[in-house]
Amino acid sequence: MANKFETVKATKDGLAVQSELEHFAAIGWENIPEDDRDLRLKWLGIFFRPVTPGQFMLRLRIPHGILTSDQLQTIGEIVQRYGDSGSGDITTRQNLQIRGIRIEDIPAIFERLQACGLTTIQSGMDNVRNITGSPVAGIERDELIDTRPLVAQLQAMITNNGQGNSEFSNLPRKFNIALEGGRDNSVHAEINDIAFIPAYRQGILGFNVLVGGFFSARRCEAAVPLDAWVTPDQAVLDLCRAILELFRDHGPRTNRQKSRLMWLIDQWGLEKFRQEVAAKLTFPLLNAAPEDEINWDKRDHLGVYPQKQPGLNYVGLHIPVGRLYASDFLELGRIAQTYGNGEVRLTVEQNFILTHVPDAQLPGLLAEPILKRFGIDPSPLQRSLVSCTGAQFCNFALIETKNRALAMSAALEAELELSRPVRIHWTGCPNSCGQPQVADIGLMGTKVRRNGETVDGVDLYLGGKVGKDAQLGTCVRKGIPCDELQAILTELLIERFQARPRAPTANNPSNPMLVLV
Template identity: 80%
Template sequence: MTNKFEAVKAAKDGLAVKDELEHFAAIGWQDIPEADRDLRLKWLGIFFRPVTPGKFMLRLRVPNGILTSAQLRTLGEIVDRYGENGNGDITTRQNIQIRGILIEDIPDIFERLSACGLTSVQSGMDNVRNITGSPIAGIDGSELIDTRPLVRQLQAMITNNGQGNPEFSNLPRKFNIAIEGGRDNSVHAEINDIAFVPAYRWGVLGFNVLVGGFFSARRCEAAIPLDAWVPPDQSVVELCRAILELYRDHGPRANRQKSRLMWLIDEWGIDHFRSAVTAKLSFPLHRAAPKDEIDWEKRDHLGVYPQKQPGLSFVGLHVPVGRLYAPDFFELARLAQFYGNGEVRLTVEQNLILPYVSNTLLAHLLEEPLLAKFGIAPPPLQRSLVSCTGAQFCNFALVETKNRALALSAALDAELYVPQPVRIHWTGCPNSCGQPQVADIGLMGTKVRRNGQTVEGVDLYMGGKVGKDAQLGTCVRKGIPCDDLQPILRDLLIEQFGASPRTDDLPQNSHLNVTAESIAVA
């Protein structure tokens, strides 16, 4: 038994459309064969969106979430040509998606991306998605392992240095890899198909390995230990290759709802799976270290913090639900170039970091107009807000998410004093791109009946925990109409998160990293 996706892949590899882009650009989106337009173009990161016909989304690959000023300017130029139809989003995999793209512009856009060192190859469908790593890799004073070189090596292996790699272009389903180099699980290791977390074995620092974490409409599972430890070298790349080859060659394909790596592990058992992995390696696979080094609560990196490099700081900016427009790209490029080393880091919370800022320039940076929009100390509920694309642009979404999430969080922040950050995640459908299962409060879009009408609603998730002892939350209430949500969340915040009705004399952000303290520390 097979399914339509496997039939499409069997007929022609997704990467084959790379040679047809000029033709597609010439004939226009309406005349592109449906299987190419709706499916195979995703192998190049190009997504047809029925809710915005003729306007495509382009998903990039940004390994470890690191962009340069030149790359930001290029993205700004691409978005800018589409006016009000163009924008970009920071994703929950430290990535960028840009919208409003016209198919006739794709050849030129790909030339521009290549010229600045960016690629979108194999960023969608049944491929390894953007590889995440510690967002303050190389600048964190408490860092254990710098993840940047390993993430770059992995991307090069999986994508053939951005040219496209047929070895890994026909997996049973999508695949996520994360490498954590710090103590606070900044990458959400537990929700990745392969995750590496720092651990000492025999006094040597390396990684324990987790496998099988995923979200889907059918099932959500946290990653489980492979009972394996590897040093922070080429062994990481070779181990990933071995697991990917096993998944490619033996992973279930008949039912796409049962095609993620964990289903293969279930079928084989973890011991058999580990043995099969070991047999493909050129080195002995050591048993896992007794404990890993994830022993901190998760940081969100918003604010100003000293780097391990003397005299320098990194500045974490809050980008409301990750949405960027052309002027934002241009201004971020300027700020990164003028105040830092021309680099910007993205986080899985859909925010960004300006690293390598001289302490002598901090006060000037904090006065820049863009920081009034992308602040370092947002109100508590907006601070920890995450949202998927939603029905505005995604045909899978059952509800509008980003605008609603912002409006509701702002209303609740105005109504309540919240003594601690509360992570609220919105996702428009059961595919869980907004990751409600890792949130303190997760909201998954659905349709509900209200007064005899079908309206937008959510299922409520609770209990997700990140950082050390991470765990997935579960659905505790179904079918809440979105119009009824504010009082329900208000009561929930009061009863379970210590919130209280606001009065004028209560400070909004007293628990946050604040400007004066940050500069003094730096």
């Protein structure tokens, strides 16, 4: 029996609402048919949020996380219109989500986005999501493959150059693709449905291929080797097309919790899946290289680094939990143009990179007031902090995450001295948008019964590792009330991450307690 989502898609394709946007804008959000408002609009990157009725979220498509200062300016001006309700979040897929949007403004907003080369098409629901790549592609001194052209070609193929592509708009479930051209697995290849990682085969540089990685409320799995190697050219696009077509035509659709690519691989077996992929290609699918080139520890790219281009630098700025407001977009766009060439990059850690900054411009850039908020050398817990949207804006989230994550990190750092960053990821629900499974410490929101009352809580994950030898963490403790979490994290940071209690001072006579406003 078809589930509700498959019935909605069979009744009318999600992309069909493109022609109805003007009508929806005229009648107001309350009068849009429910299936269009709550589901089909997501094919256009427009998300109705019951927790903020009348204020929609727009999810952009920013392949490779690369933006221009003009695009930042446009986004800032769009967000600015909505005052205190307007904001934007950098996501864990090098993307942006902007909030506070009213449906009556969306046709004009789409015109502005298109004019500066941005789109929201197919960024939600059962589509290929934002395609990720190394945030320093093309500028990294030790880069192996510049993946930017391939990501741009994939984006064009999947979205029909941003116009919408019905070939790939009705997948059984969402789908993630990542291309890594460096040595440190900056894209978290293991959590993607298809991931390409650099590898030499018989002296030729190409990609080994991983398939099937995903997080869901029902199951989390790391991607597995397809035993395939492709050259960094059209073969990447052809392989992606073959896998997407197989997933579209044969992927399971009955149960939404069992509809990701790995469920099809399980059903067929990896050997048959590989055979079916190879049969759709016009070239032989070669076996994987014995070893890949992912042999560096993961970097966060915060700070100042020389580029491969002589005399130029990239500068990584820390954006606390990825949250930006209109003035931030405008100011970041200004400094990107003033000190660099106007190009910026987003990272999966929800941070921001300015590129092509000449040596002579570095002192002026580093003296800019905005770098007091978005610094290049944040404190150890703030540096590696990641958070999903949380209950403030997302109706799926069981707890507030962003504000709580910032308050908790500040309280822990006031209490403890840390000699190195510790990656703490917060996610508000089992959908795992905050990716707690890849963190040193992962915190997944839940509800906890205590003394007959329901309170905010988290499940605790440990053991996630990124970079070389990446692995997913596991849940080690369930149902910790949030107001008991600080003591548990304090003990954990001391025992496993070599933190030390701070000595009492006049300004800090005793250990602070977390206060969440």
